[in-house]
Amino acid sequence: MFKRAFSAGLLGVNGCVIQVEADVSDGLPGFHMVGFLASEVKEAEQRVRTAIKNSGFTLPPKKVTINLSPANLRKEGTGYDFSIAIAVLSAHGIIKSEILESSGFLGELGLDGSLKPVRGVLSMVLAMGKTGIRRCFLPEENVQEGLAGEVMEIVKVQTLAELVSLIRDPDSIVYEKADENTSQPPISYSVDFSEVNGQLLMRRATEVAVAGRHNLLYIGPPGSGKSMMASRIPTIMPKLSREEQMEISQIYSICGLLPPGQALMGLRPFRAPHHTITAQALAGGGSRPRPGEISLASRGVLFLDELPEFQRQTLEILRQPLEEHRVTVARISGSFEFPAHFMLVSAMNPCPCGYYPDRKRCRCSKMQVRRYADRISRPLLDRIDICVEASSVAFEEIRTKQKNESSETIRKRVEMARKIQRARFADTGIYFNSEMGGRQIERFCELGATEEQFLEKIYKRLSLSARGCHKILKVARTIADLEQSEQILQSHLAEAVSYREIEEIYWGGQGEREKLTNQSFSKQEHKSQFTAKK
């Protein structure tokens, strides 16, 4: 007899419904599973047969064929156990019910017939909801996550035997209700900006960066509070919307990183991978692609401490996600897309010893300073709009009793600026000032006559590039938004200029003083001269 049951698998971050078909026929007794299965899915045979036996059912010696459809998708994970068992039982005629056609089953089976939790339930429930499945049977641990999807009824099941009795008597099914405690995730952070003493400049720059979601680079000596400041950035970002919560929770659910007893992520993520991280771990990968750190940081902050210590190759991977806000991972099993709406915050020491330009402590030569900073590639640097230097903190500042501004106050200002941006970009498909392209800058960053002159002066004196100029305009736009000013004023431009990275000192640009020696000699000429002589 042919019967089927519904389950779901994962494709990247999204779920997809899998039909488990079972057929029992005469022939040589056996258990055959097909449908592009990974080894853990094939092993389900042993778990399912033993669990059925131990739940008190006897299977007659017949030929059983299982197919997981669509058969061209690779199936991985242990979540199919449950649905396979159901399909087998109904194909043998042990359970008969109408409700099987409109139900989904997720869970791993133990040999004793007990049900164990699986990863990625949220995505799978959402996918099943879309195809018209009305209820889903889940192991106890996954129930809250299933409820968070809010697309179908959820039934808690502990053992296979319990399920069989429930299906035989559908009226006894109890649908779970959302638990107030777990479905409303905590929305207050354990850290706060008021704990950061001093560092006025860094505070200000951080606020500007968050308001326009500009990527940020801190430069400063060790122990100056770079990491402390960075870890508090999520606290001044606007609160997560319901959609954002769902998006983040799906990713965390797939990785099995949801906090225990919590169905949804209520806080913006803060990910700080160590600098030895590989490119795959950062972008996502593996033969069965899983989201990497940049996806885990989506809607939150990706903090790269000691930026020059990261492998260059690893950092280069950030380029595409920083532009497109998603990352595509192509593997033999298919190409997967993960979200990457993160704000990049990075920190570095100014030189190998960390104390430049404090000449009392730092003995690094200019060349060393430059070489250290040069480890960061130009293209990545181009995507960082704000670069700010941390001062070493004075004792009075550490011990001050003065009340600092709290995250709450800063967040209100940020939210205001974000609101202005939302209204501005309503029909453009972007959301933040940092995302503006050339044409949008022209449209939204119009300058008055005096400001135009001022910018020209800066452009010429500081020998900026076109890209540098765009960066300044974007940041100035955000500063103006923070002050709720329609027009970009000279003071906004001046502040934005101060946040640009100084190439002459850190990034090998030729210094101003070198230029003054009015030389007409180029390195090439020198080379040709020498080779000719040799």
Place this chain on the structure above:
Amino acid sequence: MGKECEKKNDKKEKNEAEKMKNEEEKKGKEKNRKEKNENPEKEREVLYWLSKLVILGAVSIRKIQEHFRSLGAFYEMMFESGFSFACTSKEGVNNIEEKSTVEAFLERECPFLSKRQQMAILSHRANYETCKAEFEELSERGMRFVIWCDEEYPEKLREIYDYPMGLFVRGKLPDQNHPVVAVVGARGCSEYGEQLAERFSMTLAENGVQIVSGLASGIDGASHRGALRAGKPTFGVLGCGVNICYPSENFRIYEEMGRTGGILSEFGPDTPPKAMNFPMRNRIISGMADAIVVVEARARSGSLITADLGMEQGREIFALPGRVTDHLSEGCNHLIQQGAHLVTSPEDVLQFLGVKYQKKLIIHEKNVNGLAKKEKLVYSCLDFKPKHLDQIVAQTGLGISDCMGILLELELGGYVFRSANHYYGKKSDMWENG
């Protein structure tokens, strides 16, 4: 009493005798020089050959030269006269008996050379031809080899005990009719030090002084840069071959200096920059100079070595004073304690050199009369040592964005420089008073 008097008399006599001796020696030296001019090319060749031997120092070579009257004569007696014909074969020393005669000759004639040095000279004989070929290529590669008996060789340098017998030169050597001043200092220096080194050298160069330094990063580079900005020749003494620019960050200076001034080194072309060579070149820097200006130096630093060598060589030392707590001024303050001149402006050096100068020179802050009130306030909080923006904000009581705006204006106006992203310092200015 009487005994003491006798002793004193003895001393006087001794002193006089020594003086006489010295004078005689000097005359002898001059005589030497004239004699040696007979065949300077052979002399140059042999010196080039000998200078390839790392084991032979400048003093050893000088002793050989003094003993045999000329290096050419030494070479001839060693290898080209009858008793050592066996050694002239390309394989070098192969006949034991013959070898022993040459050895015996060296042992007898040159007791001032160690056994190892003697052996090295003997086995180095085989390289003579390749050395000669290399030597002939020098001019093609844009270099010259100036030796002690040349007219061009700096007279002052010859006065020191261990003067290099030969100098490799790209460009020219300092003009002997004009004063030479060495401006040296730390490599990892402050912005303040760099600014002052540049200003000092520029003013000195403008007044006809030739600047010598070591082309290192930091103060050395800045002083060369200053002289170049004045459009005057400047001279760099390297610790590597003159065809190598080390450190490469000073490439522009190196090039410009090679064209208008000169690059010199006692080390042969292609010698890589080795740490051990750099203290050695310091004696040449101090030896060539009439006066040495130390801008910034840490305690126990290379710049202090230069100053110490200079002191031994009887050069005048000038040091820029600094704050007691500044590590970079420790060396300078120490020098002043030891009796170096304290300089506050290039004028002091010019006065010592007896150079006439037109204007009174004082290192000054920029004139801030043209600035607005807030700008003056911010400017007054700054120092030559860069400060972080946070400190400026705390001191002025202005808002961050206000401060940024003002500092940008000041930067654009050339009053302020940024040493790092958010560190600001005053720019110094040479102010001319009547």
